[in-house]
Amino acid sequence: MLRRITSTILTRTVTRAVTPTICLSMPQLTLRPAIRYYSIESTDGHAIPQEVLKMTAGEYHQAADTFLETLLDELEAISDDLPDVVPDVELTQGVMTLEVTPVGTYVINKQPPNKQIWLSSPISGPNRFDLCKGEWVSLRDGSRLLDILNGELQQATGHSL
Numbered sequence: 001m002l003r004r005i006t007s008t009i010l011t012r013t014v015t016r017a018v019t020p021t022i023c024l025s026m027p028q029l030t031l032r033p034a035i036r037y038y039s040i041e042s043t044d045g046h047a048i049p050q051e052v053l054k055m056t057a058g059e060y061h062q063a064a065d066t067f068l069e070t071l072l073d074e075l076e077a078i079s080d081d082l083p084d085v086v087p088d089v090e091l092t093q094g095v096m097t098l099e100v101t102p103v104g105t106y107v108i109n110k111q112p113p114n115k116q117i118w119l120s121s122p123i124s125g126p127n128r129f130d131l132c133k134g135e136w137v138s139l140r141d142g143s144r145l146l147d148i149l150n151g152e153l154q155q156a157t158g159h160s161l
Helices: 002-018 057-081 145-157
Strands: 088-092 095-100 104-111 116-121 125-132 135-137
Touching: 057 088, 057 095, 057 104, 057 116, 057 125, 057 145, 095 145, 116 145, 125 145, 135 145
Parallel strands: none
Antiparallel strands: 088 095, 095 104, 104 116, 116 125, 125 135
């Protein structure tokens, strides 16, 4: 009899100790297919010209380097004429900085992965240009890089390229 009472007490004690009083639910995982979104070829929906798509990296580098070096020569001439207005023009490893005192600093740089030249202007903001028919043109709005620079420099300094 003593065994029976002892075993019943031990059983109840152990049972109570092992059985949790709060039951936590496990989070449910649901597998869903991944959805991927891709951008279109161009930011304005127009097709990129074949001339731009077929340009080799070598052709791009030659055209971009020639353009930047020619632009540097012209901007240095303006800087020599107006050192107070255009105190600094520098070209290093495909990145040109042009300081124009009344408006701020321009950055014109190569973007080899995109085969573009980018312009960051303190007046008109950022823009990207592709080489089309021998000129650096924005595919977004058709504006030409030299036209933008000419207009803004003419307005700020009275000189154009």
